[in-house]
Amino acid sequence: MKKITINSVASYAGVSKKTVSRVLNNEPNVSDVTREKVLKAFKELDYTPNPIARGLARNRSFIIACLYDNPSKSYITRLQSGALEACHEHGFNLLIHPCELRSQALLDNIEQLLQTSRVDGLVLTPPFSDHGELVAFLRQKKVPFARVASVKLDDESISVRSNDEQGAFEITELLIELGHKDIAFIKGHPDHSATEQRFNGYRRALAEHGIEYQEHLVEEGNFSYHSGADSAETILHLDPRPTAVFASNDYMAAAVLKAATQMDLKVPDDIAIAGFDNAPIARHIWPGLTTIAQPVEEMTRLAVEHLIEQINQGDNGDEEQQKEPLQITLEAKLICRESTAAPKS
Amino acid sequence: MKKITINSVASYAGVSKKTVSRVLNNEPNVSDVTREKVLKAFKELDYTPNPIARGLARNRSFIIACLYDNPSKSYITRLQSGALEACHEHGFNLLIHPCELRSQALLDNIEQLLQTSRVDGLVLTPPFSDHGELVAFLRQKKVPFARVASVKLDDESISVRSNDEQGAFEITELLIELGHKDIAFIKGHPDHSATEQRFNGYRRALAEHGIEYQEHLVEEGNFSYHSGADSAETILHLDPRPTAVFASNDYMAAAVLKAATQMDLKVPDDIAIAGFDNAPIARHIWPGLTTIAQPVEEMTRLAVEHLIEQINQGDNGDEEQQKEPLQITLEAKLICRESTAAPKS
DNA sequence: CTGAAAGCGCTTACAG
DNA sequence: CTGAAAGCGCTTACAG
Numbered sequence A, B: 001m002k003k004i005t006i007n008s009v010a011s012y013a014g015v016s017k018k019t020v021s022r023v024l025n026n027e028p029n030v031s032d033v034t035r036e037k038v039l040k041a042f043k044e045l046d047y048t049p050n051p052i053a054r055g056l057a058r059n060r061s062f063i064i065a066c067l068y069d070n071p072s073k074s075y076i077t078r079l080q081s082g083a084l085e086a087c088h089e090h091g092f093n094l095l096i097h098p099c100e101l102r103s104q105a106l107l108d109n110i111e112q113l114l115q116t117s118r119v120d121g122l123v124l125t126p127p128f129s130d131h132g133e134l135v136a137f138l139r140q141k142k143v144p145f146a147r148v149a150s151v152k153l154d155d156e157s158i159s160v161r162s163n164d165e166q167g168a169f170e171i172t173e174l175l176i177e178l179g180h181k182d183i184a185f186i187k188g189h190p191d192h193s194a195t196e197q198r199f200n201g202y203r204r205a206l207a208e209h210g211i212e213y214q215e216h217l218v219e220e221g222n223f224s225y226h227s228g229a230d231s232a233e234t235i236l237h238l239d240p241r242p243t244a245v246f247a248s249n250d251y252m253a254a255a256v257l258k259a260a261t262q263m264d265l266k267v268p269d270d271i272a273i274a275g276f277d278n279a280p281i282a283r284h285i286w287p288g289l290t291t292i293a294q295p296v297e298e299m300t301r302l303a304v305e306h307l308i309e310q311i312n313q314g315d316n317g318d319e320e321q322q323k324e325p326l327q328i329t330l331e332a333k334l335i336c337r338e339s340t341a342a343p344k345s
Numbered sequence C, D: 001c002t003g004a005a006a007g008c009g010c011t012t013a014c015a016g
Helices: A006-013 A017-024 A032-045 A051-058 A073-089 A106-117 A132-141 A164-177 A193-208 A225-235 A250-262 A280-284 A296-315 B006-013 B017-024 B032-045 B051-058 B073-089 B106-117 B132-140 B164-177 B193-208 B225-235 B250-262 B280-284 B296-315
Strands: A063-068 A093-098 A121-124 A145-148 A158-162 A183-187 A218-220 A244-247 A272-274 A291-293 A327-330 A333-335 B063-068 B093-098 B121-124 B145-148 B158-162 B183-187 B218-220 B244-247 B272-274 B291-293 B327-330 B333-335
Touching (some): A006 A017, A006 A032, A063 A073, A063 A106, A073 B073, A073 B093, A093 B073, A106 A132, A121 A296, A132 A145, A158 A164, A164 A193, A164 A333, A183 A193, A183 A225, A218 A225, A225 B280, A250 A280, A250 B280, A280 B250, A280 B280, A296 A327, B006 B032, B063 B106, B063 B296, B073 B093, B073 B296, B121 B132, B132 B145, B158 B164, B158 B296, B164 B193, B164 B244, B164 B291, B183 B193, B183 B225, B225 B250, B250 B280
Parallel strands (some): A121 A145, A145 A158, A183 A244, B063 B121, B121 B145, B145 B158, B158 B327, B183 B218
Antiparallel strands (some): A093 B093, A291 A333, B291 B333
16 A cells, blocks of 8 residues: 555656646646546546645745634534535635634734644635734735625735625614514623624614614623523613613523513513524524624625635735625525514504 | 745755654654754744645645534534644644535545545534434544444443433423423424434433423424424423423424514413523523533534544554543433523412 | 646654 | 764756
C-alpha cells in the first residue's frame, strides 16, 4: 500500500508531474490525448491530490471558518448546515469557531485562529456580522470574509440577509388585523442588528395602522429564554394587560407562553403571542407559535458560495478585476400557528 | 510586512533552522542559552509556525473531524463544544461532518473526507459510535478514532459513555415510588445503542419493584418529536390509560405533553411524563420535564482528549507501546421538574 | 503543447 | 549540543 503521489501518476502516465498538475487544475495547454492518459492514471491508481501539499505550494488551506456567538442551538446548526453545503460543493471543509463577542481578547483570538488554521476565509454570523472593529481588522489583514444577516450594507463586502424589518412588520400587522391594539414588544439583544430591525418593523406597522406607540409596552430582552421570562413577568402584570405580545424571537415568546399558562391565561383568547425565527420550539410547544421563518441555511449557503468565489478569484491573480459588491436580501415568511387565533373582539 | 518563517527566526537568532525546529517542538538537546535566544526571536518577530508546512513534513493536519447524524440540534451543539474545548487546548482545530447513517455511500463519503481533509483523527458520535462496518473500515485504514456514547465496549479503542441504563432505571424508579404502576414507555431510534440501554433500565426498575412488564404499554419511537406525537396518540387512548409515560428523550416527551394538554389532561395529576437528555426544551415548556442530564460536553471532551493523545503518541514512533484500552463511563443525573409531581394516590 | 528546476515552510534522518 | 542536506507533495515561474 504505497502512497500514491503526483509522481506515481506522472510515471504511470509517462508524462512530467507538471503535466499531471495541469490536468489536476484544469489548466489549458494540454493535448486531449495527454489529458486522457493522465485522467486514466488517476482512475487506475485511485489518486487524490494531497490538499496539504497543495496548500503549502499555493498558500491555501481549502478551509473556511464559521464564527458565531449565539445562544440558539438550532440557529447555529442551521448556519452550519448551509455553510457546509456550499463548502462541500467546492471542495472546501468547514471549521467552526464559537467565540465571545464581548471578550476583550476577541481580535487576538481571531488572529490566533488565522495563524493556527490558515483558513482561506471567514463567515461572520450575527452578532459578528456587524462588528465594525472585526471587519476592519479582517480588511486590513486582507482576509476574505462574508457576512450573514448583516444590516449595515456597505459596498465593500459580501453580505446576505433576510428582511427582518418586513417580517416584523407583517407579524405586527397580523396582530392588528386580528383586532389587537395593545401589543407588547420584547426586544432582542442590543448587539444584534436584527434587534433594531425587528423593532422598526413593529413600529412601522403600528404607525401605518394609526395605532399609537406606547413605550411602556416595550421590554428589553436579549433573545434568551430567561430574558423572555423576565419581560413576561412585567408585561403580564400590566394594568390594563396588553392583549398581545410580540417577542423578538421564539425562545422569549415561549417564555411568555409559559408564564401566561402558569397564570391561567388562555392563549390566544386572553393573550395572543408571536415570536420570530421559527425555531423548533415554535412547533414543539402548545399552542404552537405564530412566527417568522428565515431562510438561514440558504443565507449562509449563498454567503459561503460567494466567499469561495472571491477566494478562488484572488487566487487567479485577477486582483485587478473589480469585485463587485454583493448584497443579497432574501424574503422571510410568516407562519401562523395557534398562539394567535381569532381575537376575542 | 514580509512573511516570518523559520528561516527569518533562524537568521535573527543566529542559529540553524534545525535548532529553531527543535525549540518549536520542545525537543531536548538544546542548550539553555540557545533556547532562550530562539524564544526571544519568536517573540520579537511575532512568529507562528505554519501548520500547513508542518503538516506536509510530518504528514499531519492538526485537524479532527466530528461525525454525526442526529436530529437534536442541542445535542449536536453540545458535542461540538466539548470537542472544540479539547481541540483548542492541544492546538487542534475541529471540522464538522454530518452524514447519513443509512446512506449507501457512507464509507465512500468518509473515505472522501479522509482524502480531502487529511484529518488526524475522527470522533464518532451516536449513531456512528456503534457502527461496526465503519469502525472496521477505520481500523483497517489505521485512522485514529474515538467513540462517544458507545455501548459495545470492546478493548481496542477509546470510548466514553454515560450510564444510560442506570439513568433510565432511576427515572422509572422515581415514577414507581410516586405510586405509578402502569408506566408507558416510548423507545428511541433502533440504530442508537442508547435506545436499548434506556429500555433495559426501564425494565430492570419494573422487575426490581415487582411490577409486571406490559408489552402493550411500549411504543416504538425514533427520538423525533413527530414519533413522540404518534406514540402519544396511541398511549393516551389506551383503556385504561397509563398514569405515567417515560419517553426515551425529551423531544418525544414534549410531544406527549402537548398531546395530553390538547386532550385537557392535567400533567402530572392525570398523567405524569418523563423524558431523557435534559434538552433545552425540557425546561422551556410548561410543566417542565423530569429528565436525565448527561454530561455530553464532558464525554466528548474526554474522547477527543484521549484521541489526540493517541495521535501524538503514534507520532513519536512509540508504535510498540501498548495503547491501553480506554473506556470511561460517566454518571447521568436525575433532574426532577413539574411533569412528575406527587401522584394522585 | 510539454518539462526541468526551484520553491512553499517545515521535519527527518544523518553527521559531527 | 548543533547543523547541512534531503525530502514531504504539490505549484510557480521560466524555457523550449
